[in-house]
Amino acid sequence: MLIKKPTGIKSSEITxxxxxxxxxxxxxxxxxxxxxxxxxxxKSDRKAGADKKLPVAKRGEYIVxxxxxxxxxxxxxxxxxxxxTEKEGIDELAKEFRTRPxxxxxxxxxxxPSVIDIDKIMEMFPLEExxxxxxxVEAWSMVIPWIGFPLGDLIKRYEPSSKARFVKFTTVLDPAxxxxxxxxxxxxxxxxxLRIDEAVHPxxxxxxxxxxxxxxxxxxxxxxxxxxxxxxxxxxxxxVKIEFVEKIPVTSWVKxxxxxxxxxxxxxxxxxxxxxxQAKERRIGEFRKRxxxxxxxxxxxxxxxxxxxxxxxxx
Ligand SMILES: Nc1nc2c(c(=O)[nH]1)N[C@H]1C(S)=C(S)[C@@H](COP(=O)(O)O)O[C@H]1N2
Ligand SMILES: [Mo]
Numbered sequence: 439m440l441i442k443k444p445t446g447i448k449s450s451e452i453t454x455x456x457x458x459x460x461x462x463x464x465x466x467x468x469x470x471x472x473x474x475x476x477x478x479x480x481k482s483d484r485k486a487g488a489d490k491k492l493p494v495a496k497r498g499e500y501i502v503x504x505x506x507x508x509x510x511x512x513x514x515x516x517x518x519x520x521x522x523t524e525k526e527g528i529d530e531l532a533k534e535f536r537t538r539p540x541x542x543x544x545x546x547x548x549x550x551p552s553v554i555d556i557d558k559i560m561e562m563f564p565l566e567e568x569x570x571x572x573x574x575v576e577a578w579s580m581v582i583p584w585i586g587f588p589l590g591d592l593i594k595r596y597e598p599s600s601k602a603r604f605v606k607f608t609t610v611l612d613p614a615x616x617x618x619x620x621x622x623x624x625x626x627x628x629x630x631x632l633r634i635d636e637a638v639h640p641x642x643x644x645x646x647x648x649x650x651x652x653x654x655x656x657x658x659x660x661x662x663x664x665x666x667x668x669x670x671x672x673x674x675x676x677x678v679k680i681e682f683v684e685k686i687p688v689t690s691w692v693k694x695x696x697x698x699x700x701x702x703x704x705x706x707x708x709x710x711x712x713x714x715x716q717a718k719e720r721r722i723g724e725f726r727k728r729x730x731x732x733x734x735x736x737x738x739x740x741x742x743x744x745x746x747x748x749x750x751x752x753x
Pocket of ligand 1: 609671676
């Protein structure tokens with residue numbers, strides 16, 4: 439990954455020393471990571487093409503002070519059941535997946551229901567880079583420089599009514615292109631949802647790229663959700679529909695196995711998955727295990743939304 443000059447960072451944007459970097463810290467980290475950068479992140483390892491580069495209008499204010507996982511790991515170790523339940527080889531299986539033309543339908547309790555082209559969406563909202571921790575429910579984690587825009591910006595634009603208590607997302611249904619959808623692994627299409635306050639939270643983004651380039655197909659091109667304080671399965675890929683609804687939607691994993699997967703799916707080291715502990719995680723590319731952090735390290739930003747909720751019951 440190219441280290442960009444942190445010109446976009448204003449001191450007014452720095453409100454939390456754990457999450458946000460000031461200019462000097464960022465320079466130090468950039469220098470250090472340039473020196474220690476090894477193997478997997480070299481340009482030559484990537485199928486980079488000039489056409490894949492994405493213009494980033496600003497460097498986002500939310501940056502995690504940890505070394506990025508290599509592009510190679512993030513783009514070759516995936517979960518994408520529409521292609522296969524294997525974690526490796528999705529890059530190959532999804533190589534020919536067509537992400538254009540692509541439209542996103544916005545409907546439900548909203549003032550301006552619309553069908554918008556993905557290229558239009560990318561013009562409408564200035565893109566920024568957000569370096570986030572990403573924690574899969576299966577106890578592995580990564581640090582990924584996403585490119586995207588706040589979901590809240592899109593929501594504001596379409597003006598949901600007070601009846602819009604949840605936002606429901608749906609992945610494309612295309613069994614001709616997605617071999618996994620020809621088998622009853624999940625009740626296709628994949629569905630996820632957020633409470634409206636979670637959806638408009640400034641940490642929640644819709645992503646169109648990572649590592650300075652457009653999103654690889656295996657990572658959810660052309661548009662996917664990123665909610666950094668929740669387990670990875672909430673981060674639905676290849677979105678074709680965003681719906682504003684009144685009642686809590688039945689999401690794919692809750693439907694498939696409600697004893698193991700909840701609607702909230704907040705990263706929580708104190709609430710184990712029935713088949714394994716959530717107390718620790720393995721950062722891809724490392725051997726030692728790390729302690730998993732409450733809300734994946736984003737407590738200060740998000741804990742207020744769950745005040746008074748029993749997180750053991752509402753997992
Ligand atoms: N449509 C769809 N979205 C999905 C999935 C999926 O199988 N289908 N897997 C989820 C899970 S379990 C994880 S951990 C992340 C993985 O994202 P990544 O491959 O970009 O790391 O995507 C999530 N989004
Ligand atoms: Mo996951």
